[in-house]
Amino acid sequence: MSSFKVQYTVDGEDFSIAGDASRKLKKVLQNLGVAPQIIRKATVAMYEGEINMVIHADGGVIDVEITPEKIHIFLRDKGPGIPNVSLAMTEGYSTASDNVRELGFGAGMGLPNMQKYTDYMNITTEVGVGTTIEMIVNTAV
Amino acid sequence: MTVKELAEVLNLEIISKGAQFDATVEGCFAGDLLSLAMSGVQSGDVWVTVQTNVNILGIAALTDAACVLVANGMNIPSEVSAKAAEEGICLLRSGKGAYELCCLIGKSL
Numbered sequence: 001m002s003s004f005k006v007q008y009t010v011d012g013e014d015f016s017i018a019g020d021a022s023r024k025l026k027k028v029l030q031n032l033g034v035a036p037q038i039i040r041k042a043t044v045a046m047y048e049g050e051i052n053m054v055i056h057a058d059g060g061v062i063d064v065e066i067t068p069e070k071i072h073i074f075l076r077d078k079g080p081g082i083p084n085v086s087l088a089m090t091e092g093y094s095t096a097s098d099n100v101r102e103l104g105f106g107a108g109m110g111l112p113n114m115q116k117y118t119d120y121m122n123i124t125t126e127v128g129v130g131t132t133i134e135m136i137v138n139t140a141v
Numbered sequence: 142m143t144v145k146e147l148a149e150v151l152n153l154e155i156i157s158k159g160a161q162f163d164a165t166v167e168g169c170f171a172g173d174l175l176s177l178a179m180s181g182v183q184s185g186d187v188w189v190t191v192q193t194n195v196n197i198l199g200i201a202a203l204t205d206a207a208c209v210l211v212a213n214g215m216n217i218p219s220e221v222s223a224k225a226a227e228e229g230i231c232l233l234r235s236g237k238g239a240y241e242l243c244c245l246i247g248k249s250l
């Protein structure tokens with residue numbers, strides 16, 4: 001298997017399709033024969049990032065590169081940015097609105113989950129400009 | 142015990158059988174906060190929740206849950222039932238609360 005690239009556009013308006021990119025990635029990884037526990041890590045991390053793009057940043061673009069060694073995910077949005085990254089990374093911290101909380105979001109566990117399920121994660125963000133999150137999941141067990 | 146057997150024993154309402162109806166139930170997770178469920182639901186689990194919005198299907202799919210069991214007879218929007226069927230997610234419902242369901246599941250497994 002050489003390198004394999006996919007791109008997903010995340011709609012910031014439509015809650016009913018939020019998570020679809022992660023589900024599509026799961027199918028791609030299954031077809032490539034990636035181990036189930038690696039698929040779980042990568043898709044859970046991507047799902048949290050994808051949902052954050054919908055509820056906090058009005059959508060964005062996700063690029064995934066899959067090589068024999070790793071799954072490399074870039075989440076890019078032009079949302080409000082994150083003023084205090086270490087605060088945002090704290091378990092339980094959330095600025096989610098009441099109507100989003102009613103849907104079960106807003107536990108403040110998304111970013112901590114992304115950290116937990118990936119082997120590398122880096123957040124680049126600027127208030128008023130947007131946020132880019134890079135994540136790597138190693139595929140070697 | 143399979144999902145089907147569990148549904149019979151607990152007298153659960155079957156909203157969508159999905160692809161996992163004959164799969165073995167491995168365990169159970171209860172909770173309504175989606176990102177907790179995302180990290181807590183393990184492959185083969187029954188996920189007991191009162192959430193019924195479409196996002197429960199994404200979580201069930203990504204965690205490989207055996208089924209989603211909606212507690213307290215919560216109303217399930219028709220588009221969620223339809224999407225569950227379309228995506229092959231097993232969606233069940235009971236009028237009982239999460240505690241009672243978990244106790245019964247615990248005894249059954």
Ligand SMILES: Nc1ncnc2c1ncn2[C@@H]1O[C@H](COP(=O)(O)OP(=O)(O)OP(=O)(O)O)[C@@H](O)[C@H]1O
Pocket residue numbers: 048052053056057077079080081082088089093094095096104105106107108109110111112131175176177
């Ligand atoms: N892409 C983003 N753009 C702007 N702000 C973000 C973005 N992602 C996260 N944040 C900020 O970081 C906070 C914490 O994010 P995290 O995903 O951990 O929790 P949450 O989305 O609020 O709740 P949960 O993910 O548990 O449903 C958010 O409430 C939000 O303020």
Ligand SMILES: [Mg+2]
Pocket residue numbers: 048051052106109110111176
């Ligand atoms: Mg989040």
